[in-house]
Amino acid sequence: MQLIKASQMDLEAMVRKIVEEKITGESPELKINGGLLMIPVGVSNRHVHLCRKDMDILFGEGYEMQPMKELSQKGFYSAKETVVVAGPKGAIPGVRLLGPMREHTQVELLASDKWILGLAPDIRESGTLADSPLLTIVGPKGTVLNNSGVMIAWRHIHMNSAEARLLGVNDGNYVKVQAVGNRAVIFDHVKVRLGDSFNTELHLDVDEANAAGVDNGDLVKILL
Amino acid sequence: MQLIKASQMDLEAMVRKIVEEKITGESPELKINGGLLMIPVGVSNRHVHLCRKDMDILFGEGYEMQPMKELSQKGFYSAKETVVVAGPKGAIPGVRLLGPMREHTQVELLASDKWILGLAPDIRESGTLADSPLLTIVGPKGTVLNNSGVMIAWRHIHMNSAEARLLGVNDGNYVKVQAVGNRAVIFDHVKVRLGDSFNTELHLDVDEANAAGVDNGDLVKILL
Numbered sequence: 001m002q003l004i005k006a007s008q009m010d011l012e013a014m015v016r017k018i019v020e021e022k023i024t025g026e027s028p029e030l031k032i033n034g035g036l037l038m039i040p041v042g043v044s045n046r047h048v049h050l051c052r053k054d055m056d057i058l059f060g061e062g063y064e065m066q067p068m069k070e071l072s073q074k075g076f077y078s079a080k081e082t083v084v085v086a087g088p089k090g091a092i093p094g095v096r097l098l099g100p101m102r103e104h105t106q107v108e109l110l111a112s113d114k115w116i117l118g119l120a121p122d123i124r125e126s127g128t129l130a131d132s133p134l135l136t137i138v139g140p141k142g143t144v145l146n147n148s149g150v151m152i153a154w155r156h157i158h159m160n161s162a163e164a165r166l167l168g169v170n171d172g173n174y175v176k177v178q179a180v181g182n183r184a185v186i187f188d189h190v191k192v193r194l195g196d197s198f199n200t201e202l203h204l205d206v207d208e209a210n211a212a213g214v215d216n217g218d219l220v221k222i223l224l
Numbered sequence: 225m226q227l228i229k230a231s232q233m234d235l236e237a238m239v240r241k242i243v244e245e246k247i248t249g250e251s252p253e254l255k256i257n258g259g260l261l262m263i264p265v266g267v268s269n270r271h272v273h274l275c276r277k278d279m280d281i282l283f284g285e286g287y288e289m290q291p292m293k294e295l296s297q298k299g300f301y302s303a304k305e306t307v308v309v310a311g312p313k314g315a316i317p318g319v320r321l322l323g324p325m326r327e328h329t330q331v332e333l334l335a336s337d338k339w340i341l342g343l344a345p346d347i348r349e350s351g352t353l354a355d356s357p358l359l360t361i362v363g364p365k366g367t368v369l370n371n372s373g374v375m376i377a378w379r380h381i382h383m384n385s386a387e388a389r390l391l392g393v394n395d396g397n398y399v400k401v402q403a404v405g406n407r408a409v410i411f412d413h414v415k416v417r418l419g420d421s422f423n424t425e426l427h428l429d430v431d432e433a434n435a436a437g438v439d440n441g442d443l444v445k446i447l448l
Contacts, residue, residue, distance in 0.1 A: 110434065111434035111435075111437070112430060112434055123406040123407060123437060154406065155407070182347040182378065182413065183347060183379070183413070183432075184411075184412035185409050185410060185412060185435075186409065186410040186412065187408075187409055188408035188409060188410065189406065189407070189408050206336060207431050207434035207435045208407075208434075208435040210334065210335035210336055210431035210432075210435070211335075211409075211431045211432040211434070211435030211436070212435070213335070213347060
């Protein structure tokens with residue numbers, strides 16, 4: 001049993017090595033696998049997802065966001081609308097709303113925003129709402145004192161479920177991702193989220209993208 | 225000869241492995257070597273080094289900076305004085321001067337500043353002055369149109385020469401540096417600069433520090 005396991009692992013390692021060596025080549029039969037390891041970057045600035053209730057307070061009863069630009073994930077968009085976010089030390093104007101609306105309001109800030117706002121949000125995964133610092137959101141029709149879901153986003157990959165199966169990656173796995181160039185880095189602890197309709201993409205915030213010298217659409221490599 | 229080389233390398237690798245394994249332990253005889261691999265971070269915001277001529281124009285003939293805070297490298301300080309830097313798209317106020325004066329003016333910006341200023345500086349090493357974008361520096365007594373030394377700093381380690389000899393690192397070598405935590409990263413292409421009076425330290429800008437979740441004085445590990 002031990003021997004069988006060992007030889008399976010050897011085979012797997014061998015195949016992986018061959019695939020990796022071929023990524024930069026033109027071998028058509030390996031193009032799909034090679035392509036799966038090289039994924040595009042999507043860069044997020046600070047932004048706000050609003051729930052229906054907060055939208056009503058900030059923009060008026062029944063208000064609907066006006067989509068400005070489609071995002072890479074189907075059905076998601078940045079809106080024309082922006083809000084001001086404010087903490088005990090200062091405020092940041094022009095913070096973009098992303099659509100569609102969510103069940104719970106969530107504010108994703110940059111690490112450097114803590115100095116402007118006087119808050120110390122955790123680095124956490126989207127949807128983790130409890131115990132976040134108090135943040136005031138100001139809109140044209142009203143103000144909300146938000147007491148949940150204020151965070152710095154944990155870096156993550158939206159991965160198409162079918163592609164994930166080919167790579168042997170499961171929902172919630174952590175992988176490393178490598179960016180090349182003057183500011184070459186390997187990002188560790190990158191969480192993978194699977195979705196049948198996801199376009200596979202590494203989501204970084206602007207601090208992370210600046211530190212790695214990458215921009216929207218640049219290709220980075222998953223290290224399995 | 226080949227055999228001797230191979231066994232020397234094996235020995236070196238073995239010793240390195242033992243040292244690395246012991247870094248987190250309490251073994252007193254390995255404390256020095258372990259300590260050399262774990263180095264503190266120094267975080268820089270955007271800043272300006274002025275030459276005498278530009279100082280005279282911006283602050284008045286013979287003006288001397290007032291030191292505000294000593295930096296980790298002996299003899300270096302941040303000054304009380306700040307300037308405004310401006311490009312074709314916008315300006316940034318409150319940009320700190322660092323002392324002492326230099327032979328040539330040098331402006332170190334953040335990657336995100338390009339969107340504010342409308343400039344595209346290269347990521348390059350300190351002292352590489354040619355072919356940089358035009359930047360206006362505004363002081364209380366005058367304005368300078370700077371045509372050299374506007375850059376985003378290449379990440380680097382100031383390393384004490386004696387420590388570098390123990391590690392086998394030469395001036396100009398590139399090393400990898402690992403930061404742990406939620407935003408764990410491995411920074412590649414980190415240039416090492418040696419100096420007899422240097423306090424060994426990894427210099428990152430605020431974008432890089434934010435992306436890695438590290439702050440002044442946090443320890444990171446050199447991967448040799």
